[in-house]
Amino acid sequence: MKKTAKSLFLITFICLSNLVFGQFVANYDESKVPEYSLPELLVLENGKKVKTAGVWENKRRPEILELFQNEVFGKVPDVSYELSFQVIKDNIEAINGKAILKEVEITVSTSEGKLPINVLFFIPKSNKPVPLFLTLNFYGNQSIHPDKNISLAKSWLRNNEEFGITENKSNEATRGVRAYRWEVEEIIDNGLALATIYYGDIDPDFDDGFKNGIHGILKDDSDGNKNDNWGSIAAWAWGLSRAMDYIVTDADFDKDKVAVMGHSRLGKAALWAGATDKRFALTISNDSGCGGAALSRRKFGETVWRINDSFPHWFCGNFKKYSDQESNLPVDQHMLIALMAPRAIYVASAEDDQWADPRGEYLSTYYGSQVYKLFNEKALSEQKMPNIESPVVASKVGYHIRKGKHDVTPYDWQQYISFARSCFGLQ
Numbered sequence: 001m002k003k004t005a006k007s008l009f010l011i012t013f014i015c016l017s018n019l020v021f022g023q024f025v026a027n028y029d030e031s032k033v034p035e036y037s038l039p040e041l042l043v044l045e046n047g048k049k050v051k052t053a054g055v056w057e058n059k060r061r062p063e064i065l066e067l068f069q070n071e072v073f074g075k076v077p078d079v080s081y082e083l084s085f086q087v088i089k090d091n092i093e094a095i096n097g098k099a100i101l102k103e104v105e106i107t108v109s110t111s112e113g114k115l116p117i118n119v120l121f122f123i124p125k126s127n128k129p130v131p132l133f134l135t136l137n138f139y140g141n142q143s144i145h146p147d148k149n150i151s152l153a154k155s156w157l158r159n160n161e162e163f164g165i166t167e168n169k170s171n172e173a174t175r176g177v178r179a180y181r182w183e184v185e186e187i188i189d190n191g192l193a194l195a196t197i198y199y200g201d202i203d204p205d206f207d208d209g210f211k212n213g214i215h216g217i218l219k220d221d222s223d224g225n226k227n228d229n230w231g232s233i234a235a236w237a238w239g240l241s242r243a244m245d246y247i248v249t250d251a252d253f254d255k256d257k258v259a260v261m262g263h264s265r266l267g268k269a270a271l272w273a274g275a276t277d278k279r280f281a282l283t284i285s286n287d288s289g290c291g292g293a294a295l296s297r298r299k300f301g302e303t304v305w306r307i308n309d310s311f312p313h314w315f316c317g318n319f320k321k322y323s324d325q326e327s328n329l330p331v332d333q334h335m336l337i338a339l340m341a342p343r344a345i346y347v348a349s350a351e352d353d354q355w356a357d358p359r360g361e362y363l364s365t366y367y368g369s370q371v372y373k374l375f376n377e378k379a380l381s382e383q384k385m386p387n388i389e390s391p392v393v394a395s396k397v398g399y400h401i402r403k404g405k406h407d408v409t410p411y412d413w414q415q416y417i418s419f420a421r422s423c424f425g426l427q
């Protein structure tokens with residue numbers, strides 16, 4: 001065999017055996033990114049070009065939203081539910097007297113049962129309604145800050161040796177274990193509030209055939225099609241909207257200035273929340289990667305096959321059709337970014353987080369931002385990736401890539417705070 005034929009044979013063999021034996025080798029080589037063409041953002045399904053904000057809003061946006069719903073994240077069941085809000089803690093001095101701590105229990109009730117979701121707020125002392133960041137967290141509200149007044153998470157928690165979490169339960173020792181990811185004082189000092197929910201309160205993050213969490217009490221198979229049933233990301237996004245249902249009723253907050261923010265899988269959820277709920281004025285995706293801000297067709301780092309294989313419960317059944325078949329996807333993630341327009345969007349990556357494909361995250365922000373021109377707002381002008389720690393901002397669209405690993409750092413928060421302040425007219 002010639003040398004090239006031999007290496008071709010070897011590559012094919014490795015690829016096939018990886019697929020057969022379920023192993024996965026991520027591509028981190030830019031020269032091996034397949035050629036791809038993205039689905040047209042500004043062309044209607046009937047082939048007509050989208051030239052006005054009106055056609056975008058009334059025709060193209062609903063088309064794209066429906067595609068993401070049916071093929072990627074899944075549909076929220078069309079089942080009625082009731083919400084009740086109970087303020088369980090209020091007016092507790094926090095953050096060296098600069099803020100107050102409040103907790104609200106949202107209860108979702110359906111004919112199948114009840115689900116409590118606990119929302120923690122840190123609110124700067126102010127005599128007028130304040131803007132806020134609404135976020136999800138990975139290890140319980142008590143993990144984001146050592147304040148002893150924060151209620152411990154009651155729902156299922158992922159075991160974590162480092163944090164002393166065993167038997168899937170929170171405990172006193174988990175207070176503040178993730179505090180380094182949350183710039184609470186900086187947020188408060190800048191006149192914004194912070195709200196957070198433990199994501200497991202909405203839907204525990206493991207595959208149990210959708211029996212627990214909100215999936216267990218809000219379900220509808222009446223159309224006989226299970227393939228477009230909502231996955232966990234759609235459930236977490238739905239939970240963020242229910243928190244928004246409360247926020248709009250509370251005079252402490254300026255409901256027109258709410259930013260939804262999330263990291264990693266919770267960044268995917270924040271993006272879907274921003275896309276499905278126009279009450280969010282700003283959406284922030286921190287290192288959200290595959291199924292979030294990164295273009296799927298690049299197959300760089302984590303791919304659709306890999307994410308469906310590792311986390312079958314995150315997306316809907318239909319998304320499995322696109323495992324290793326990205327070019328058949330009727331959407332790509334630049335269209336998810338575009339769904340935010342003309343509201344604000346900020347996407348962030350980390351240099352060492354190649355698994356999340358920083359370049360793919362930037363490119364989808366760049367391509368998606370083109371829709372802002374229809375609203376006479378600026379789009380990102382450079383297709384070229386910005387330099388490390390040199391954020392690019394085009395009025396309602398922002399992006400940065402920072403040094404370091406997959407994480408949320410003070411640098412990230414500084415950019416979010418400053419972008420939010422500028423979007424919300426605080427400077």
Ligand code: GTR
Pocket residue numbers: 263264265266288289290302307
């Ligand atoms: C990884 C997953 C990513 C990202 C991350 C996280 O294992 O492959 O898509 O969501 O988890 O959420 O921390």
